[in-house]
Amino acid sequence: MQKKEIIELLNSDxxxxxxxxxxxxxxxxxxxxxxxxLIEFSNICKRNCAYCGLQARNKKLERYRLxxxxxxxxxxxxxxxxxxxxxxxxxxxxFYTTEIICNIVSEIxxxxxxxxxxxxxxxxxxxKAYREAGADRYLLRIETTDENLYKKLHPNMSLENRKKxxxxxxxxxxxxxxxxxxxxxxxxxxxxxxxxxxxxxxxxMVGIGPFIPHPNTPLKGEINPKNFDMALKMMAITRLVMPxxxxxxxxxxxxxxxxGRIIALQSGANVVMPNITxxxxxxxxxxxxxxxxxxxxxxxxxxxxEAKIRSIGRYVSxxxxxxxx
Ligand code: SAH
Numbered sequence: 001m002q003k004k005e006i007i008e009l010l011n012s013d014x015x016x017x018x019x020x021x022x023x024x025x026x027x028x029x030x031x032x033x034x035x036x037x038l039i040e041f042s043n044i045c046k047r048n049c050a051y052c053g054l055q056a057r058n059k060k061l062e063r064y065r066l067x068x069x070x071x072x073x074x075x076x077x078x079x080x081x082x083x084x085x086x087x088x089x090x091x092x093x094x095f096y097t098t099e100i101i102c103n104i105v106s107e108i109x110x111x112x113x114x115x116x117x118x119x120x121x122x123x124x125x126x127x128k129a130y131r132e133a134g135a136d137r138y139l140l141r142i143e144t145t146d147e148n149l150y151k152k153l154h155p156n157m158s159l160e161n162r163k164k165x166x167x168x169x170x171x172x173x174x175x176x177x178x179x180x181x182x183x184x185x186x187x188x189x190x191x192x193x194x195x196x197x198x199x200x201x202x203x204x205m206v207g208i209g210p211f212i213p214h215p216n217t218p219l220k221g222e223i224n225p226k227n228f229d230m231a232l233k234m235m236a237i238t239r240l241v242m243p244x245x246x247x248x249x250x251x252x253x254x255x256x257x258x259x260g261r262i263i264a265l266q267s268g269a270n271v272v273m274p275n276i277t278x279x280x281x282x283x284x285x286x287x288x289x290x291x292x293x294x295x296x297x298x299x300x301x302x303x304x305x306e307a308k309i310r311s312i313g314r315y316v317s318x319x320x321x322x323x324x325x
Contacts, residue, residue, distance in 0.1 A: 001241050006192040014233050014267075021236035021268030028243045029270040031314045034321030035305070036116065036248075037083040037276040037298070039074050040285035041066040045091025047120070049143075050153040051184050053214035053286040054091045060216050064284050065095060072107045074298075078276050079111045081302050084320045087139065087273060089118040098126050102133035109134035114320040116177075121161060124168045131172045136322075138169045141179040141207065145197050146190040153184060166201055175323055177205030177246075182234055183227030184211050184219070191234055199241050204323040205271075206245060208235045209252035212288035228256050232267055239268030246271050246323055254292050262308055271321070272309070274301040 009017050042065040045054045053061065066074075075086050086108060090096070096104075101119070108115050116137035117130055127138070142162055144150050150159040169176040178201070180186075180194045198206050210227035213220050231253060239247055248271040249264030257263065261272060275282060276298040283294050293301055306316050319325065 001237070003189075003192050003196060006195055006237055006241075007188055009237050010188050010191055010230065010233050012233070014229065014236065017233060017236045017240075018267040021239040022266055024239055024243050025247075025268050025270055032270065032317040032319075032321075033265065033309050033314050034085070034246065034271045034317045034319075035083060035302070036085040036087050036271060036273045036321075037078040037081070038087045038089060038273045039066075039071060039078075040089050040275070040277045040281065041071050042090040042093040042096070043281075043285050044093040044095070046094065047092050047157065048155045049157075050218045051181065051211055051214070053217060053288060055217060058216045061286060062284055064281050065093060066278075066281070068100060068104050068107075070278075071104055074276060074278060075108045075111060075113070077298060079113055081276075081299060082318070083113065083276070083302075084318065085114040085116060085137075086276070087116040087118055089139075090120075092120040098129045102129055105130055105133040105135050114322070121157070121165050124172075127165075127168055127172055127174070131174060135174065137175040137177065137205070139177040139179075139205065139207065140165055140169065141181060142166070142194065142197065143179075143181045144184060144186050144190060145193045146186055149185055149190070166203075170201060175204040176201075177207060178203045179207035179209070180231075180234060182208060182210050182231040183224055191230070195234065195238055195241055198238060203242070204245055205247070206235075206238050206242065207248045207250055208238065209250040210256055212252055212255060212290075214286070214288050223256055225256065228253060228260065232264060235264060236268045244323060246321065248273055251275070251292060252288065255288070255290060261305075262312060265309070265314065266312060272305055274298075274305050276301065
């Protein structure tokens with residue numbers, strides 16, 4: 001697809017696009033939905049991304065950090081609940097040295113699960129060490145490929161280094177995921193560039209979410225409902241352009257639309273990432289406000305989403321759900 005066509009689709013009402021993406025999803029990914037259990041293990045972060053509630057400058061957030069044994073315990077619980085993948089996500093928290101992360105990874109890999117890391121920008125050698133310890137996948141959204149906007153929103157960071165991280169992850173043999181945060185000031189044309197970027201890097205996973213303003217950040221304000229529609233269109237086009245990749249129905253979509261994940265699953269998505277963080281920490285992992293399922297136990301999240309998935313004629317996979325099976 002050419003950039004011009006992508007822009008046209010982003011400017012369309014989406015009806016035909018969503019139907020086409022659903023068809024392509026069915027052809028390449030069947031009716032199988034992969035669940036990835038998300039463990040938000042630390043909300044401590046040294047960065048100051050303008051949109052994110054975990055930013056270091058947010059002094060109103062009560063911080064927490066799970067110890068390696070606690071993280072491994074949650075992963076064991078996830079395995080017992082039937083999860084085939086766990087995702088370890090956090091702010092950029094230097095407490096977790098390479099050695100600590102590698103220990104956590106190798107312990108969890110004993111549970112016969114796929115393991116995904118989402119812990120931000122690291123050096124080639126750090127990514128290499130995690131990979132050698134057994135990590136299978138890595139998620140690092142580009143957020144935006146608009147260089148000026150990237151610079152403005154990410155103090156002391158660069159688009160160039162973000163890209164380098166993604167090249168390195170790919171080179172090390174990770175199933176690599178990226179994505180866009182829709183509604184942080186991009187032009188439609190730059191959203192089209194994001195999709196072409198994912199394609200050019202042959203990303204194995206792409207997660208697209210709408211921006212939800214956080215009151216304790218410079219981007220505070222009202223939710224813009226258009227971000228949901230635009231995120232959904234981005235996601236559907238990504239399915240058309242990269243038919244065999246894994247695409248999540250994101251939690252942020254459900255946060256601004258009560259049926260968001262089901263709509264996404266019917267518009268190209270084939271993955272859901274239920275939260276399996278211990279209930280008492282959930283509200284503190286506040287990248288944006290009003291996150292869903294804050295008071296639910298991990299067991300509840302699993303059965304709730306499974307019922308929703310069945311209600312639309314789909315089923316939960318019992319495989320690890322790699323891009324290429
Ligand atoms: N520190 C890790 C994990 C970040 S949290 C990293 O840098 O990769 C995961 C994702 O949450 C981010 O990539 C971003 O796209 C999203 N996010 C952050 N703030 C948000 C907000 N206010 N609304 C919606 N999504 C947000």
